Every structure is written in structure tokens, then in C-alpha cells.
Amino acid sequence: MQQGGGSEMQVTWEDQQNINKFSKLNNRFHELEDEIKTAKETNENLEDAGNELILTDEEVVRFQIGEVFAHVPKEEVETRIEEMTEANTKTLEKLQEEKESIVSQMTELKKILYAKFKDSINLEED
Numbered sequence: 001m002q003q004g005g006g007s008e009m010q011v012t013w014e015d016q017q018n019i020n021k022f023s024k025l026n027n028r029f030h031e032l033e034d035e036i037k038t039a040k041e042t043n044e045n046l047e048d049a050g051n052e053l054i055l056t057d058e059e060v061v062r063f064q065i066g067e068v069f070a071h072v073p074k075e076e077v078e079t080r081i082e083e084m085t086e087a088n089t090k091t092l093e094k095l096q097e098e099k100e101s102i103v104s105q106m107t108e109l110k111k112i113l114y115a116k117f118k119d120s121i122n123l124e125e126d
Helices: 013-055 074-120
Strands: 060-065 068-073
Touching: 013 074, 060 074, 068 074
Parallel strands: none
Antiparallel strands: 060 068
16 A cells, blocks of 8 residues: 555554454445435335324225235224334334444544555545
């Protein structure tokens, strides 16, 4: 690896491990962003379904179970939507906590790697 002044910089095994760890964390960070986006969209869809359910006058509504629509009492569907929303919200919270942890770890690794390699390494997104 070349430093800006032309002198060679030694990359130790520990440095390589830190670089690899940063790369894995960065990949997981991007996966988490996608999972969080999907979970938020699911929450919005569940909220919309709950709102539509409030507006309906029907006592029995069609509810999708897998690939099949079943006729289910309105109260049961309301309960299922609430349970699904709670479960999805918990999942979303866990994903956001994991993302915060990863950001923290990546920040620490950036400090270590930039301290050693300065401008010879680029850990920023383009």
C-alpha cells in the first residue's frame, strides 16, 4: 500500500483483520438499512389495513392467510393486525439497535485505521 509521500506502509495481520471487520460491518449495515426500510413499509401497510378495517361496515372481512383469502370476523382481523404490528415494531426496534451498534463499531474502526493509514485508505461511501 502506498502512502501519499511515496513510502510504503506495512499492513499487519491485525490491520487486515480490522479492514475485513469493517467491510463485513459495512455490508451488514447496508443489509440492515434494507431490512429497516421493509419493516417500516410493513408497519405502514398494517396501519393502512387497520384504518380500512375501521371504515368498513362488514362484520366478516376477507383476510389473507398465506396465498389464500379467508372470510374472518372483523374483531379477529383487528386483533391479528394489532399482533402483527406489535411483532413488526419489536423487530424494527431490534434492527435499529443493531444498526446503531454497527455504526458505533465502524466509527471505532475508522479511528484506528485512519490513525495508521491516514489518506492511504478510504472508508467513506461514495
